[in-house]
Amino acid sequence: MRMSSYKDMAIAKALNAGLQKAMQEDPKVLMFGEDVAQLGGVFRVTEGLHKEFGDSRVFNTPIAESGIIGTAIGLAMRGYRPVTEIQFDGFVFPAFNQITTQLAKLTSRSEGFLQMPVVIRIPYGGGIGAVEHHSESPEAYFAHTAGLRIVTPSNPNDAYWMIQEAIKSPDPVIIFEPKRRYWQKGPVNLDIPPMPLHSARLMREGTDVTLLAYGPMVTTALQAAELGAEEGVNIEVIDLRSLAPIDYPTLFASANKTGRVVIVHEAPTNVSISSEIAARIAENCFYSLEAPVLRVGGFDTPYPPAKLEEAYLPDADRILEAVDRSMAY
Amino acid sequence: MTPDNSTPMMQLLAPDGTYGVPAQYARYGEIIDSLGEDQLKTFYRDMARIRRFDIEAIALQRQGQLGLWVPAIGQEGAQIGSGYAVGPNDHIFPSYREHGVAITHGVELMSILKMMRGVNHGGWNPEETRYHLYSIVLGAQVLHAVGYAMGVKFDGRVGTGDKDSDLAVISYFGDGATAEGDVSESLLFAAVNEAPIVFFVQNNQWAISSPVEQLTKVPLYMRGSGFGVPGMRVDGNDVLACYAATKVHMDEAREGAGPFLIEALTYRIGAHTTSDDPSKYRDESEVEYWKARDPIMRFETFLRRQGVEDSFFEDVKQAGDELAADIREQTFALTTPPLENIFDFVYSESHPDIVQQRAWLKAYEESMGAHE
Numbered sequence: 222m223r224m225s226s227y228k229d230m231a232i233a234k235a236l237n238a239g240l241q242k243a244m245q246e247d248p249k250v251l252m253f254g255e256d257v258a259q260l261g262g263v264f265r266v267t268e269g270l271h272k273e274f275g276d277s278r279v280f281n282t283p284i285a286e287s288g289i290i291g292t293a294i295g296l297a298m299r300g301y302r303p304v305t306e307i308q309f310d311g312f313v314f315p316a317f318n319q320i321t322t323q324l325a326k327l328t329s330r331s332e333g334f335l336q337m338p339v340v341i342r343i344p345y346g347g348g349i350g351a352v353e354h355h356s357e358s359p360e361a362y363f364a365h366t367a368g369l370r371i372v373t374p375s376n377p378n379d380a381y382w383m384i385q386e387a388i389k390s391p392d393p394v395i396i397f398e399p400k401r402r403y404w405q406k407g408p409v410n411l412d413i414p415p416m417p418l419h420s421a422r423l424m425r426e427g428t429d430v431t432l433l434a435y436g437p438m439v440t441t442a443l444q445a446a447e448l449g450a451e452e453g454v455n456i457e458v459i460d461l462r463s464l465a466p467i468d469y470p471t472l473f474a475s476a477n478k479t480g481r482v483v484i485v486h487e488a489p490t491n492v493s494i495s496s497e498i499a500a501r502i503a504e505n506c507f508y509s510l511e512a513p514v515l516r517v518g519g520f521d522t523p524y525p526p527a528k529l530e531e532a533y534l535p536d537a538d539r540i541l542e543a544v545d546r547s548m549a550y
Numbered sequence: 551m552t553p554d555n556s557t558p559m560m561q562l563l564a565p566d567g568t569y570g571v572p573a574q575y576a577r578y579g580e581i582i583d584s585l586g587e588d589q590l591k592t593f594y595r596d597m598a599r600i601r602r603f604d605i606e607a608i609a610l611q612r613q614g615q616l617g618l619w620v621p622a623i624g625q626e627g628a629q630i631g632s633g634y635a636v637g638p639n640d641h642i643f644p645s646y647r648e649h650g651v652a653i654t655h656g657v658e659l660m661s662i663l664k665m666m667r668g669v670n671h672g673g674w675n676p677e678e679t680r681y682h683l684y685s686i687v688l689g690a691q692v693l694h695a696v697g698y699a700m701g702v703k704f705d706g707r708v709g710t711g712d713k714d715s716d717l718a719v720i721s722y723f724g725d726g727a728t729a730e731g732d733v734s735e736s737l738l739f740a741a742v743n744e745a746p747i748v749f750f751v752q753n754n755q756w757a758i759s760s761p762v763e764q765l766t767k768v769p770l771y772m773r774g775s776g777f778g779v780p781g782m783r784v785d786g787n788d789v790l791a792c793y794a795a796t797k798v799h800m801d802e803a804r805e806g807a808g809p810f811l812i813e814a815l816t817y818r819i820g821a822h823t824t825s826d827d828p829s830k831y832r833d834e835s836e837v838e839y840w841k842a843r844d845p846i847m848r849f850e851t852f853l854r855r856q857g858v859e860d861s862f863f864e865d866v867k868q869a870g871d872e873l874a875a876d877i878r879e880q881t882f883a884l885t886t887p888p889l890e891n892i893f894d895f896v897y898s899e900s901h902p903d904i905v906q907q908r909a910w911l912k913a914y915e916e917s918m919g920a921h922e
Contacts, residue, residue: 333895
């Protein structure tokens with residue numbers, strides 16, 4: 222039997238190690254963005270890469286997000302596998318045009334002559350006490366766009382493997398990194414990937430209600446499940462892991478089992494990832510449901526100033542309030 | 551608009567067909583001196599050919615055979631001249647009006663008509679043609695061109711002295727697109743990376759209904775200077791000036807000189823597209839002024855003075871008519887692909903939503919068929 226070696230790492234370090242491994246294995250992998258070279262990025266996710274791989278593979282760009290993605294597209298056309306960093310979630314919008322009208326469409330536009338193996342890393346979400354535009358959850362804008370793949374790790378093991386698998390994908394992949402969990406540690410299996418890139422994972426088995434979460438909210442959902450257990454509610458927790466595509470068979474199986482689903486994310490719920498999942502579960506699990514699918518998310522307001530974010534963001538209590546409402550049907 | 555004469559502009563062939571090389575442009579003149587009669591005839595033949603094609607495409611659109619046509623009439627000198635200066639390894643990133651450049655690199659004209667008929671979004675293989683797909687969001691392709699050029703540099707294919715290996719990139723865009731942030735970011739990224747690229751701006755003086763004076767306060771050839779990209783203006787209706795400028799600066803880019811910007815001052819004789827009505831915003835007298843500076847007419851005068859015989863021009867005309875008849879026939883024969891094709895290349899790898907929707911469509915179409 223093959224023995225796996227495990228190492229405890231924080232999510233940021235696991236992403237760093239995954240990037241390093243991908244760059245060692247494939248000389249066509251490039252890493253670029255704002256401040257990613259000597260500094261190692263504002264969150265240090267690229268620390269040490271510039272020293273190991275040099276100026277032509279790890280480099281700082283001008284502070285121009287459209288330029289970062291637009292040139293990544295050209296580099297992919299030239300046979301490179303660019304990994305780009307958008308410094309913060311709220312800064313991705315200058316690149317929105319290049320991502321949605323170009324990157325997402327070029328394989329289709331060219332009828333398959335072009336592949337677009339571009340990875341866009343975006344630290345996202347709140348909870349770090351930041352100023353405006355540093356705490357957003359813009360994933361739904363991108364999940365709406367055909368041609369993109371979107372994943373988000375909730376733990377170091379997924380972070381380590383997802384970044385490597387995203388880089389290997391011939392399609393563009395956005396990896397939303399849960400910035401407030403960057404320093405959360407956990408075991409990383411350095412030898413065997415956990416599961417396919419676009420699979421959801423059952424994190425905690427339960428029988429009464431299914432809690433669906435992703436990215437930074439998985440930790441919060443697991444806390445809620447522990448608290449729920451103390452109150453006698455047996456909560457199942459699933460980490461979506463992939464937002465485009467979404468692993469519906471795993472979700473439907475759980476919904477059919479428990480009959481009750483609560484979806485949680487930081488993003489506002491209006492026209493969100495949870496809107497789509499609620500619709501799909503209603504379409505596919507109608508006769509199994511004991512309650513309507515309920516959602517817990519940010520409010521439909523601009524992200525608030527930092528002193529208010531603790532109350533704005535979903536926490537275990539807000540999740541359990543929705544669980545209670547679901548159980549009451 | 552009549553050109554601002556205070557702006558330096560390289561012109562080798564005057565509107566009356568007189569050829570002359572001003573002293574400061576001597577190195578460009580040397581390029582033209584090295585051309586043989588066959589090459590000069592090819593310039594003429596392709597300018598005339600693409601204009602005949604353009605006229606036929608407008609007719610096809612008027613007859614309902616194309617959804618839209620984007621005429622390049624008046625810009626043949628800029629397109630054929632620059633296109634032939636692009637080397638056999640170089641890559642070309644067009645906007646959407648560069649039909650003339652396309653024919654200098656063997657792109658099938660029917661590929662362009664298919665797109666304008668609405669049967670695809672441009673299905674040619676850019677790796678094979680080195681002529682990349684048309685790009686409709688203004689300026690977007692310029693960043694792709696810069697990224698490609700950065701990759702060429704990372705590959706060590708610049709400035710090695712090996713002419714069979716080195717390559718450069720040329721990106722086309724218009725005066726309107728210079729306003730886009732992507733164009734400014736392109737100039738910056740190209741400059742800081744010393745990328746092997748020539749930015750070829752066809753200033754046709756109208757961005758749909760906006761005259762170029764509303765889009766810039768300085769001549770466009772200067773647009774790159776603040777970013778560190780030198781530039782020059784050439785007479786875009788002078789095929790020889792366009793060829794020479796592009797040849798010199800593509801050669802230099804390949805040799806490692808970094809980016810350069812060429813502004814080809816030309817004029818959009820026709821409408822922006824077949825959906826446009828220029829009579830709403832410009833005077834016919836302005837169009838007449840520019841028709842007198844036509845790139846094909848002046849080059850014909852030049853060639854005749856060089857001793858090229860009538861029979862050549864008659865052959866070109868006949869070939870144009872044959873081309874027109876041929877594309878007309880081929881356009882009428884175009885079929886619409888089945889709807890299910892839209893699922894084929896959304897992703898390179900299997901995607902569950904695509905699999906499911908394709909299956910649904912198939913079942914739906916079969917169920918509808920069953921009721922017929």
